[in-house]
Amino acid sequence: MRDRLPQLVVAGLALAASLTSLPNGFAYDDVQLIVNNGAVHQLGTAPHRFLETYWPEVPLVGPGRLYRPLTVVGFAVQWAVGQGRPLLFHLVSVLGYALVAVLVFTLARRFLSEGRAALAGALFAVHPVHVEAVANVVGQGELWTAGFMLAGAIAYVDARREGYTHHRRGLIAACYLAACLAKETGAIFPLLLLALEPVLPRVPWREKARLLLPLALVAVAWLAVRTAVTGSLGGEEAHAAWVGLAWPFRALTMLGVVSLWGRLLVWPAALSADYSPQEVVVASGLGPAQFAGACVLGFVAYLTLRFRRLAPLTVTGLGWMAASLLPVANLLAPTGIIAAERTLFLPSVGFVLVVAALAELWATGRSEVARRVAGAGILILLVLGIGRSATRAPVWRDSRTLYAQTLLDAPRSYWAWRNYAGQMVLDDREADARGAYAYAITLFDRDPQVYDDRGSFERRTGHCERAVIQYQLALGLAPGRDMTAARLVGCLSTLRRFDEARAVAQERLRRGRTEFETLLVLVDSAEARAHLHDSTPTPLSPVLPRQP
Structure with missing residues (x-):
């Protein structure tokens, strides 16, 4: 039992941070993807989900361009078992979150002492930026994708250290496939394995290729099926802010978002369900946001150069963050978002690895008093994280609650005002709806x-x-x-x-x-x-x- 104590502590912290989401109902995208989605209500036709897009097809609009069949099948199972009530969905999310936090500890333990690995798992378990992925049911796609990739990464580390076996190769390939079928982000799994290189023993490239070949076959097969189902290699429709915007200005806008990512990972006191214009300003040139983003990137470069030998896990963590942010960086192609807290779920794994690696390096040779002071500081951070997460989760109780709170969190987001206007329409508050639509267009008219x-x-x-x-x-x-x-x-x-x-x-x-x-x-x-x-x-x- 004592051997399992760190895992139990990490799981307990995750539960403490997320249990307040259990009374939540369905909110925001949950309504269309679960409540009003007939495919989710038919468990007997679950295999058909592998031949359908994530978003239900709408007349004169057509099918969506996302492909997440495993997540949709999961929704169908929960709908059938829970008879359509939201409690089971939220219970699954909470337990899934605890499992992912334990997997973060397990991965960190491959490179760190038990105490520092527990620190990584604990910081992940209470991180408030995870609330959106856990408290909103459709965030389960983030949970499953991260969980499968973490399990695959752990198996990969063991294979590199102890030797490849057919079982390990099969497990890693299966985790990769499951991650891709849960959410498209899973496609970056090979990049996460590449990020692990600084902390793994060197092996000949021929030996690496023996593992990478099955992953390549999985990627080709998944991409072929996904393209056949969605009719496109690309993803969702680009955000309106990106339409007609030249790549340099899109890149400058995202440079400004880098500082937002940094703030949300380091000190997520202020949270929001939306980061649309004018909460995030589309760049027309260099400005304060771009300067702040450049400073963050400069600090990342410093950490990489300074600690690549002293604490190579720091480089691994930074590489993990970079790889997992790539799909939402809007650099290779424009996506349907500018920024979203749920997209930081996987990158935060790299963040806590960096923190734990630096903590272990710092603790070397420190006095007992210094360690106790640091321990007290960590306890305070954990309590603050639990408190912020627990008080944030009820915001996702239902769409009405979420939209009202988002106006307070992001008063200059045109999309927040658009969502609020839609709620006013449902509430038959005609004057409020008309005013909210008008203000949304004033903020962003494209x-x-x-x-x-x-x-x-x-x-x-x-x-x-x-x-x-x-x-x-x-x-x-x-x-x-x-x-x-x-x-x-x-x-x-x-x-x-x-x-x-x-x-x-x-x-x-x-x-x-x-x-x-x-x-x-x-x-x-x-x-x-x-x-x-x-x-x-x-x-x-x-x-x-x-x-x-």
Whole structure:
């Protein structure tokens, strides 16, 4: 039992930091991906999830471009066992988090003393930046991906030290495949193994290749299936901030985000569910944020050069952070986010390895008094981490709570105001919704989704003349939005602007969208009835897809 004490302590800290999420319901993306997702409610068809995209297909929008079948199957199992209640989902997240924290300790123990490895596991277990991944059910994808990659990394370290066996090769390859199927981030697993090189015994490249070959086969097979299912090699649709922005300015924006990452990893007192403009400012040149980001990168370079021999685990931790941030760095390709706390779940493993490695180096030759003072400081940090995590988790209780809190956390985020406006629509607070949409557009006027949402709100409240303007603005920014075009056809027909409605539908037909043939028939029918009865025009709204 004593041999398991560090693992039990680490797991206990993770539970203490996350148990307050158990009363939570479903919030934000949980609603569309779990509550309103028929695929999750059918456990008997679970194998079909491996042939479907992560986001459910929407008429006139199409399937998503993400592929996470293992995570969706996990949701289906939890839905069936828990009969759709959120408690089981959150319990699985909490227990999964504790397991990942123990795996962090286990990996650290391969290179550090038991006490310093426990420090790494404990800091990971109470880190407040993890709340989003744990308290929001869809964050399970982060948990499973990190868990599989940590298990694979531990097996890889053991194989390098004790020799490769068929069992170890198979385990490492299986962990890689499972990580990829849980979330696309799993694809970077070979880079994490590369980051471990400074702390592993040297072996000939031929021996390394014997392990890397199965990983290459897994990567090719996964990529082929993913491409066949999603129809694209790329990921999700780029964030509106990246559309039309030249690469140098995207890189400068992300340089500013580096300091945000550093702050969230080192001192995550202030947290937010959203980091959209103008909480993060899209760079048009060098500024204070870029200077701060450059300073962080300079400090990372200093740590790498200073401790590459004294504490090589520091270099490994920094390499782990760099590799796991690469998919969301928006450098190789623009992603659907600028920054998000959930994306720091895996990088934080590297961060705690760096802290533990430096702590072990610092402790060498220190007096007993200095060690006790440091120990007291660590205890204070752990208590603060538990407190911040425990008080943050209830923010994710439901969408209404989350949206209201996000306005306080990120008052200059246009997306926070857009989400709040949507909640006001559901609450039938028309004036508040209209004001929130207007302010969101004032903050950032290049996202067609906000115009589309505002148009659907105006349409719902009987103001099709206002809705038409919003739909036209959305299509001006993103001409390919077929759902927006369909809604525009409906409003134009309601206003008896039949020629314009017909022109929009015909333009879509020329693009090959045959769904608009039905809308053309409905426009003609509405016009005929209007001429016949000379009464209130018949709206198309009931037969057109509405905004969820």
